[in-house]
Amino acid sequence: MGLDLILGIETSCDETAAAVVEGGRRIRSNVIASQMELHQRFGGVVPEIASRRHVELILPVIDQALRQAGVTLADVDAVAVTQGPGLVGSLLVGISAAKALAFARRLPLIGVNHIEGHIYANFLAHPELEPPLVCLTVSGGHTVLFYVPRFGEYEVLGTTRDDAAGEALDKVARILGLGYPGGPAIDRLARGRDPRKVDFPRAMLDEGYEFSFSGLKTAAVQRLERARRQGEDVDVADFAAAFQEAVVDVLVTKALRAARDKGVRRLIISGGVAANSRLRERLLVEGRAAGLEVYWPPLELCTDNAAMIAAAGYFRLQAGERSPLSLNAEPNLRLR
Amino acid sequence: MRVIGLDTSTATGGVALLEGDRLVGEYTLNLQRTTHAERLMPALERVMLDAGWDPAGGVDGIAVALGPGSFTGLRIGVVTAKALSYAWGVPVAGVPTLEAMAYQAGDAGAVICPAIDARHEHVFCAAYRLEGDNPVPLVGAQLRALQEWLDEVENLATGHERIIFIGDGADVHWETVLQRFGPRAQRPPVGLRTLRSGAVAALGALRLRQGRRDDPASLVPLYLRESEAERKWAAKHRSPS
Numbered sequence A: 001m002g003l004d005l006i007l008g009i010e011t012s013c014d015e016t017a018a019a020v021v022e023g024g025r026r027i028r029s030n031v032i033a034s035q036m037e038l039h040q041r042f043g044g045v046v047p048e049i050a051s052r053r054h055v056e057l058i059l060p061v062i063d064q065a066l067r068q069a070g071v072t073l074a075d076v077d078a079v080a081v082t083q084g085p086g087l088v089g090s091l092l093v094g095i096s097a098a099k100a101l102a103f104a105r106r107l108p109l110i111g112v113n114h115i116e117g118h119i120y121a122n123f124l125a126h127p128e129l130e131p132p133l134v135c136l137t138v139s140g141g142h143t144v145l146f147y148v149p150r151f152g153e154y155e156v157l158g159t160t161r162d163d164a165a166g167e168a169l170d171k172v173a174r175i176l177g178l179g180y181p182g183g184p185a186i187d188r189l190a191r192g193r194d195p196r197k198v199d200f201p202r203a204m205l206d207e208g209y210e211f212s213f214s215g216l217k218t219a220a221v222q223r224l225e226r227a228r229r230q231g232e233d234v235d236v237a238d239f240a241a242a243f244q245e246a247v248v249d250v251l252v253t254k255a256l257r258a259a260r261d262k263g264v265r266r267l268i269i270s271g272g273v274a275a276n277s278r279l280r281e282r283l284l285v286e287g288r289a290a291g292l293e294v295y296w297p298p299l300e301l302c303t304d305n306a307a308m309i310a311a312a313g314y315f316r317l318q319a320g321e322r323s324p325l326s327l328n329a330e331p332n333l334r335l336r
Numbered sequence B: 001m002r003v004i005g006l007d008t009s010t011a012t013g014g015v016a017l018l019e020g021d022r023l024v025g026e027y028t029l030n031l032q033r034t035t036h037a038e039r040l041m042p043a044l045e046r047v048m049l050d051a052g053w054d055p056a057g058g059v060d061g062i063a064v065a066l067g068p069g070s071f072t073g074l075r076i077g078v079v080t081a082k083a084l085s086y087a088w089g090v091p092v093a094g095v096p097t098l099e100a101m102a103y104q105a106g107d108a109g110a111v112i113c114p115a116i117d118a119r120h121e122h123v124f125c126a127a128y129r130l131e132g133d134n135p136v137p138l139v140g141a142q143l144r145a146l147q148e149w150l151d152e153v154e155n156l157a158t159g160h161e162r163i164i165f166i167g168d169g170a171d172v173h174w175e176t177v178l179q180r181f182g183p184r185a186q187r188p189p190v191g192l193r194t195l196r197s198g199a200v201a202a203l204g205a206l207r208l209r210q211g212r213r214d215d216p217a218s219l220v221p222l223y224l225r226e227s228e229a230e231r232k233w234a235a236k237h238r239s240p241s
């Protein structure tokens, strides 16, 4: 009768992932097959290619997750799957697999919001962590500030009006010739550099919790083009450091403001950009100064993974929620 | 032997239950209004329930239409077949969609030309003759410009041989086909012109009986077309030769 052991499936972008999570908190397995190399020559994720690769990987990844957990489908109590947001073709691969498994084994099925999943990465990594808290989710696809008063409840404080933070980092990395994905490359190059050598705008720093990164991105592109036209030497590392600092500045300022306004003592970050060392460093130092405990997940839980989907699904299942077999992908799914 | 047939190749799609040589149940929808993602699993549940097949009991095999067709639709069918095969521990057989259409046309004395509309005056097409019930390919599945395809059919169908066209690729261009071939060109009656999942189940069952099972992990749709990104990339990086 328990709903303890959850099989999670995540295929919203370019990682095929499956995981087994016990009690919403304990990771029994967490398998991620990245397609990064497949998309590298195109300079970004190609949806049709990603969907095709998911079809090839989905069953081996699910099988490996069950094996590593030392269980079979017969031991699993429910299936959780990412419903959106994400690439519709990619999402449909995971959803089709999840529905067929749930139907064939007579298991409860739950569709999970991918961004909600990112919040749960921290609950998996830190067993003592409890709401209330503020969560900053930043990746190539999203930039969201949440207030989480208790498990299963969210208030979206602000999102980005245009580009996601990770998207801006990737774009600038590309024009700097740093390849794809560019976020980690910028992070590496910027270490130990003086971020004040180049001056970038900070968008909407004083206004609420909304973000905007497209203006910053455009400023970087124009500055680089002008320098190249005029034959100036651009120090790529200084340029990267300054750009990263502009992004991090906005993220840190708004996250700390949200924590202060909501009166919470815990601030968590999640998503691929949560792996950024400069963001972590500044949040840790400035968060502590503001009396906050700051948490982030380990690298394998920062990037897209299925353990976070299983964990988020667990809490929804406990609340009695179920998804029907007509469950469809929702590429623009919003949090509720 | 109980076999489930799944088809999600085109706007038409559905599921069929086959027990031995008996078609026990079939559920087909031909709609643009809903997607295969929304309707495939509810249809399977409905038809199994109505037929008294207990999902917990499983079946003996899964047959799935591999394509060509809509990329997204094909993936839904193929992934569903993979996961059912894995969950029930039963074999899966992928059935080329055009071959199933030729099987359904069932005319032993003619050249059978199934075609799926690929838009922009192109069709996914092939040509078969039947040996017994079994479609034997004369031309394998391919993506062709309509006029090129009709030229090829003209070369295939010698003398006054009848040509049976089946599928929405023929329906969309029926006037053109008639102009080219006159009364030699025929098609099945209304109601049998688009693929029925019963035909997929029957061909799949045949394959399974012959031991031609597919590896569920590596089974992929028959796309017959690269992604646009790959086509563009290849065009840009073509080596001068």
Ligand SMILES: [Zn+2]
Pocket (backbone or CB within 6 Å): A114, A118, A139, A141, A271, A272, A303, A304
């Ligand atoms: Zn994500």
